[in-house]
Amino acid sequence: MTALAAVAGCTLQTSTQAPPPLPSEQPLPQLIIASPKESSAYLRNYYARIQATGLVHDQLRTDGGGPDTPYTEAMLARNFERIAFNGEFSTIEERRVLKEHAIKLTRWVKPVRFRLHFGNDVPEDQREIDRQVFAPYIARLGRLTGHPISAVPERIPLGANFTVYILTEDERRAMGPTLRSTISGISAADMHEIVNMRRDTQCVIFVRNRDDNNHIERAFAIIRAELPDLMRAACLHEELAQGLGLLNDSPLARPSIFNDSDEFGLLTSHDELLLQMLYDKRLQPGMTADEARPIFTKIAAELMGGSA
Template identity: 25%
Template structure:
């Protein structure tokens, strides 16, 4: 499932330096126009090839393809055999067509999959149906979107959801899949669901927390298919593989497949990582689970940090544990939150494959800096993060970072620059957050971080 991780810092009472004087600080209403600017969208993908050894990619391929997220094993390898068709049914939002067109083009060119969209009235291999978020979560609580085998519609899924028909472990080849996506969420959430669930309809069904360069990771930092993901899908549809192969069969064949598809990976030395324990996964799931009390979630995040430390991890799993702890401590213990974010940022900064992860931390650190009258520091933090966020096509994070920067510019007495940047940020926020009301809410939350704004209301 997809979990939104972006959390705005809110007003935090921190030690700060003196604010830069300003002659005039306008009311917040002047900064958010009555008519929001047009929604901005991404038009060019910049996925990079994975910088990892083929041996580690092969191990990840096997774990992604022969195990479910629940831990259940899959007896055989499955994929579509032959061309794949896709149709869309339900009341789709206007943004879906362009995002699906871009995704299908990438799957054809980067993953080498013969995949095309067909009319809604024709039978298809992959059926994308738009339903309401309430319907979706009533059927599968806590899921943002999901994919199911052997059914072609929501109604067929509801009739067969508890039987062998929708059991992935009984599958021997893929012929018919359904992807269910909520229609009443932001354009970015719809797109993110398209990427993750379409990828799982075509290939891997598991998520691995140690992956730093993939959507197949429940930390959900990457929300559009990466170069690693496209390589995994290209290998999935390599002519050397076929549905029905066992794990041993695939393991014996993969080295040749990857040598052909990713020759650079043969020259890279493998960096072994310890396997992720079920105890840590349970702790992280407890920290992220909104059904738990805040106290229980904070306790689970602390357990995740301790488990990661006991395991000797110094990678993205420890950093993610700290990130979760920081998010959950913002309201109750800002100092603990800041320390957790700083530690997580240092870990992410040490690995070139986690620059996007570091940018999520940067949002929190920039918010702290802005709230404590350190406008110049906030701007520097934001500017370092913008390239990776644009490349990852995360409009919600991009819009939020630019809103922080616009407030920082405003606090430094540069209102014209702030106004221009605020307009750009609102365009990205419309794609990232959806409704005008939600965009205004997010913009208002970030504006409240500006100490000059708080002074206006006293």
């Protein structure tokens, strides 16, 4: 039996309060299922303001961590358990809700073949910026995990099992028929979440894995084309890493992109170790946290050089 599940959606925050609305905009209700249709021009302006505010508040760091973000082997093991052995979303009455729940270790066994897919309305200069982020990051993920990871040509999707869609608002809203034809088993709830993506969600990823062995078989991510460059890069970094099996976030993980504080925008030194732990051959898909704890605790100590 296979299951398709939303892993995570990147909801970059600029502070403890939402950014002020544009003059013509009314504040959104706190709980919202579908956002009103908005133009790409409007959204580009909206997200540019969010990024600018985030940078003022020292968010979206790209330095990977430093002396101000120390962590120990115990912290690394704790963060790995929270991020790799818990899911961020649960399904309640056919609705996808943000509710953490325990899961077994889940990762790819077959080779991962990434494909970058741009909507027709995405400008060529923006595509080139994203390609320059995507290609070296795919190579980096392969080096860190030791797993066969590569990219297929954009225009030749044959063999791709992890597709990254970068789409404008109109293109994403119109992609329902494409999803139905290419993603078997996609639910009405997942379709609704994609087509009617909330404005406070910048990107989202879905993975399909077998329930009987916790092997990821397919994944796809959707990133808003209206995001400014750094926010798109942050989405690429987080969603692709989460799609490899780091399925949760933790408020205690630092320095990390797996933390909803959004202090860091790009993969950190801490996150590199999480990926190494996830694909260590001593751990196997299907392990529970209790079964794996003695093993990943030892791996964390090895990676940290036995620090206390």
